[in-house]
Amino acid sequence: MPLWFWILAACVIAFLTKLAGYLVPAKVLSNKRMTRIAGALTIGLLASLTVVNTLASGSQLTLDSRLGALAAAAVALLLRAPFLVVVVVGALAAAALRLAGLP
Amino acid sequence: MQFRQSPAVRIGASIAIATGLYGISFGALGVASGLTIWQTIALSLLMFTGGSQFAFIGVIAGGGGGAAALGSAALLGMRNAVYGMQLNAMIGPTGWRRLAAAHVTIDESMATASGQSDSIERERGFWVAGIGVFVLWNVFTVAGALLGDAIGDPKAWGLDGAAVAAFLGLLWPRLRAKEPVAIAVACALATVLAVPFVPPGVPILVAAVVAAVWGYVSTGPADEGLEPDVEPHDPDDPRLPRHRHPDATGGDA
Numbered sequence A: 001m002p003l004w005f006w007i008l009a010a011c012v013i014a015f016l017t018k019l020a021g022y023l024v025p026a027k028v029l030s031n032k033r034m035t036r037i038a039g040a041l042t043i044g045l046l047a048s049l050t051v052v053n054t055l056a057s058g059s060q061l062t063l064d065s066r067l068g069a070l071a072a073a074a075v076a077l078l079l080r081a082p083f084l085v086v087v088v089v090g091a092l093a094a095a096a097l098r099l100a101g102l103p
Numbered sequence B: 001m002q003f004r005q006s007p008a009v010r011i012g013a014s015i016a017i018a019t020g021l022y023g024i025s026f027g028a029l030g031v032a033s034g035l036t037i038w039q040t041i042a043l044s045l046l047m048f049t050g051g052s053q054f055a056f057i058g059v060i061a062g063g064g065g066g067a068a069a070l071g072s073a074a075l076l077g078m079r080n081a082v083y084g085m086q087l088n089a090m091i092g093p094t095g096w097r098r099l100a101a102a103h104v105t106i107d108e109s110m111a112t113a114s115g116q117s118d119s120i121e122r123e124r125g126f127w128v129a130g131i132g133v134f135v136l137w138n139v140f141t142v143a144g145a146l147l148g149d150a151i152g153d154p155k156a157w158g159l160d161g162a163a164v165a166a167f168l169g170l171l172w173p174r175l176r177a178k179e180p181v182a183i184a185v186a187c188a189l190a191t192v193l194a195v196p197f198v199p200p201g202v203p204i205l206v207a208a209v210v211a212a213v214w215g216y217v218s219t220g221p222a223d224e225g226l227e228p229d230v231e232p233h234d235p236d237d238p239r240l241p242r243h244r245h246p247d248a249t250g251g252d253a
Helices: A003-023 A026-030 A032-055 A065-078 A083-099 B007-021 B023-032 B037-047 B050-061 B066-076 B079-090 B096-103 B107-114 B119-150 B159-174 B178-194 B202-217
Strands: none
Touching (some): A003 B037, A003 B050, A003 B066, A003 B079, A032 B050, A032 B066, A032 B159, A032 B178, A032 B202, A065 B159, A083 B023, A083 B159, B007 B023, B007 B107, B023 B159, B037 B119, B050 B159, B050 B202, B066 B202, B178 B202
């Protein structure tokens, strides 16, 4: 399957998920358990994506400049930097560590 | 109340600017992950839910396949169904407006609407934030994609570090209590353990199973994890203490 297929299919699913909320009778989704699962999924997936993008290279775990980017971003977040600043700090940290010779 | 003096419009517009701006990081990272400029633009235009878009390109950047990217984007978008249900009760759009409302149902429009107390203000806040973020997010995605395409080697510019920072930045505002932190740690551990044993992209789905089971058996507050990426409330408004930082001073908005 070409990547375009997966992109468009994922877009259709995203829209139908949103629309389902407006169409499904309220009591199906207003159930607290559904809300908890949706909330836990959001947190869990973002944590997982953070780890994968920091440590994974294909199917291997590697320690490289990206770990420095994670630490720098955490410091920026602790200092209440806005999102865009956090992203730039992450990029600068990774670029600087690479310039210093780290993988 | 006049439209331009409405607090919901003011809050919605400031959220639209703050959130729309970081479309530039999505655009640049989309191209760096290996998507074409048009594929990156299509995600912002058609998927239009930041977390899922970042998830899709995050899996592709890590060497995962299209199916795993679709799976993690779809699961991360599940909370939008919960928002849609709540917004339907709050605003109740009908006909074509319902389709438009569904498309702009995201963390930010939901938070702006739910931060208001009367129904006209909720509706104004929802549409101003939803349409405002949609327009600016797409404009800045195009800018970011062109920028990402122009700078060449993404690693030399630290763009893989930028992706790490972006995911941590999306996660951070949702970690305001013990249970979300515990969920995040458990899912991070499950991911690390799974990486060497399954194809790229699949560890994220393993973490999704852990999170879903946790949510199923949990008895904690039901709205954890359902926060916007940018503070949706007017920091000067004393009626809205929810989600304020303990040492927030206000008065600078």
